[in-house]
Amino acid sequence: MITVTDLKKVYHQGKREIRALDGVTLSVPDNSVHGIIGQSGAGKSTLVRCLALLDRPTSGSVEINGVELTAVHAGELRKARRRLGVVFQQANLFDSQTIAGNVAYPLELARIPAPERDAKVAELLRLVGLGESGEAYPSQLSGGQRQRVGIARALATDPDVLLCDEPTSALDPATTAEILDLIGAIKARLGLAVLVITHEMHVVKRICDSVSLLEDGRVLESGLLVETVGRFGSRLSDALLALPPHDPTEAAGGTLIEVLYAATSDGPPKLTAAERHFGIDLPVLSGTIEHLAGTTFHRARVRVPAGTSADQVVGFLGEVGAAAALSAGEVVR
Ligand SMILES: Nc1ncnc2c1ncn2[C@@H]1O[C@H](COP(=O)(O)OP(=O)(O)O)[C@@H](O)[C@H]1O
Ligand SMILES: [Mg+2]
Incomplete structure (x- = not known):
């Protein structure tokens, strides 16, 4: 020591x-x-x-x-x-x-x-x-x-x-x-x-x-x-689990959010759970998976479709154990 x-x-x-x-x-x-x-x-x-x-x-x-x-x-x-x-x-x-x-x-x-x-x-x-x-x-x-x-x-x-x-x-x-x-x-x-x-x-x-x-x-x-x-949002976290760039035009008509979670063997994947809960599709525009210190981490940039509150989706993801936030400065209308 x-x-x-x-x-x-x-x-x-x-x-x-x-x-x-x-x-x-x-x-x-x-x-x-x-x-x-x-x-x-x-x-x-x-x-x-x-x-x-x-x-x-x-x-x-x-x-x-x-x-x-x-x-x-x-x-x-x-x-x-x-x-x-x-x-x-x-x-x-x-x-x-x-x-x-x-x-x-x-x-x-x-x-x-x-x-x-x-x-x-x-x-x-x-x-x-x-x-x-x-x-x-x-x-x-x-x-x-x-x-x-x-x-x-x-x-x-x-x-x-x-x-x-x-x-x-x-x-x-x-x-x-x-x-x-x-x-x-x-x-x-x-x-x-x-x-x-x-x-x-x-x-x-x-x-x-x-x-x-x-x-x-x-x-x-x-x-x-x-x-x-x-x-989420720390410099080390950003560097350890970097998100690749995405095509901004893909976000048209929705709101971008970022989601980060550790894979677990129980229950459906976090995004699938949110899709079911809200009855929507949450397309992943860019994502990354890393195995770090024995754990598999997922991070994704996702489009919440118009008509669904991105804040509510972020709140739901938080409840099921994923860190989520509106993607900074990337609210696309
Ligand atoms: N012997 C020294 N005399 C004066 N300044 C030094 C000396 N060694 C390092 N520094 C200064 O201390 C800071 C840290 O340097 P250093 O430990 O070499 O950084 P790193 O290895 O991360 O590049 C720098 O601003 C460097 O210029
Ligand atoms: Mg040095």
């Missing part, structure tokens, strides 16, 4: 103060993946440096399983860092060392005796699917394989927390999916608290249980993925 409380980092540029982190609070339980998404300049790299103890926050605290890393004094830093493994965008391997040598490096720093070290390296390489490649050199590996080595190295000191900083931004889509699935599998196997820093929503969709939106050093929205999606 990692707990970040009111973390602040202020940089000074001449007389100018830059609040790179302006009171970040979040926590990630064991055996879960938390995504931190934000655009360039949001403070993501600063957060990574402060969590990895590569930089000192101005104030606030970072705790791993109740141990406050921010209170550790300089002599203990190296030991404290072992509680947290970091995976970077580029694996930054030593090209003159074998794969096994690269993974062994943190164990050498920790003065683990050779036999124990070798056994640990072999186990880690198996864990990341490189059991046969220990004697190869980084130059012989693909980008995805190099990132697997980076993950094995990050896990060498048995950390409680895995911090992944844009772990797939340098990879192609197929390799991205493989690496994200590997991170997910390792989380489950080792019960780790995993933080994934990213600017890409598809990363959040694929492996995160919870997510925070970072902007200007602040957490604007945060929560479990399944709850965040249902927060």
Whole structure:
């Protein structure tokens, strides 16, 4: 479990103060993946440096399983860092060392005796699917394989927390999916608290249980993925379950509404229930379905025909457990 409380980092540029982190609070339980998404300049790299103890926050605290890393004094830093493994965008391997040598490096720093070290390296390489490649050199590996080595190295000191900083931004889509699935599998196997820093929503969709939106050093929205999606109108919800564009002329003669709900196995689909209740057709002009954190979400833009009150349809959908609203600025007559 990692707990970040009111973390602040202020940089000074001449007389100018830059609040790179302006009171970040979040926590990630064991055996879960938390995504931190934000655009360039949001403070993501600063957060990574402060969590990895590569930089000192101005104030606030970072705790791993109740141990406050921010209170550790300089002599203990190296030991404290072992509680947290970091995976970077580029694996930054030593090209003159074998794969096994690269993974062994943190164990050498920790003065683990050779036999124990070798056994640990072999186990880690198996864990990341490189059991046969220990004697190869980084130059012989693909980008995805190099990132697997980076993950094995990050896990060498048995950390409680895995911090992944844009772990797939340098990879192609197929390799991205493989690496994200590997991170997910390792989380489950080792019960780790995993933080994934990213600017890409598809990363959040694929492996995160919870997510925070970072902007200007602040957490604007945060929560479990399944709850965040249902927060109709929130930025994260809009990004997680984006509606494709529609042809506005199709709405002629009606009122557009937006509907969002999680699929359930009981009862008719929400829109069908509304169609029956009002004795109308509710054509879907555009829609999207996403499987997120084990739940299937539907979002649709629907035309309520003239002669039926769109407000009443929205009210009915709310009663049957769907979030619904008039589509903003799109009432077509
Ligand atoms: N060492 C530094 N000195 C001054 N300003 C910095 C420094 N590092 C980052 N910043 C500023 O802090 C803000 C957040 O930067 P950063 O953490 O790199 O964002 P991100 O990784 O999300 O793109 C930006 O305004 C950036 O210019
Ligand atoms: Mg950055």
